[in-house]
Amino acid sequence: MTLGEKLKKLRETHRWTQGEAAKRLGISSQVVSNYERDYRSPDKDTLSKIATVYECSLDWLLGLSDDPNPIRPTGIKNDIVAEPSAEYDYRSDPTVSGELRELLDTLVTLPENERKRIIEQALVFAAGLKAKNQSSEK
16 A cells, blocks of 8 residues: 555545645645645655644554554553642652653643644654664664
C-alpha cells in the first residue's frame, strides 16, 4: 500500500472529507488530494502532524511497520504531564534531572492538544532510537 493509499484510508476511516482533513492538518485540500494520489509527498514535519492527527504510527506511514497503531509504552497515559499535584511534585523529586524539570515546566504551560502532540512525537522518537540501539547491539 502506498503512502497516498494509507492517507486516503485513514481519512475515510475518520469519515473526513479532504477539506476537513486539510483544515485539521493546516494545509489546503488540494495538497491532501496530491498526497492521497501520490503526486506529492509530505515533508517530515507534515508527516509527523499527519501521524498525530490521524492517530497512527509514523513507522507505519513510512512502511517501516505493519502496525498502524502508535507505539505507547505500557503505563504511559495521555495525561502524563499535568499540573503538579499535592500528592506528587516533580519539581521536588531528586530523581528528576534539571533538564527534565525544565521540559515538564514548559509542557504544563502549553494547551493540552499541543502538549499531547509533543509527547506523542517524543514517544515515537524515543521508541525509534530504542529500536535502532537494540538492532545495533545484535
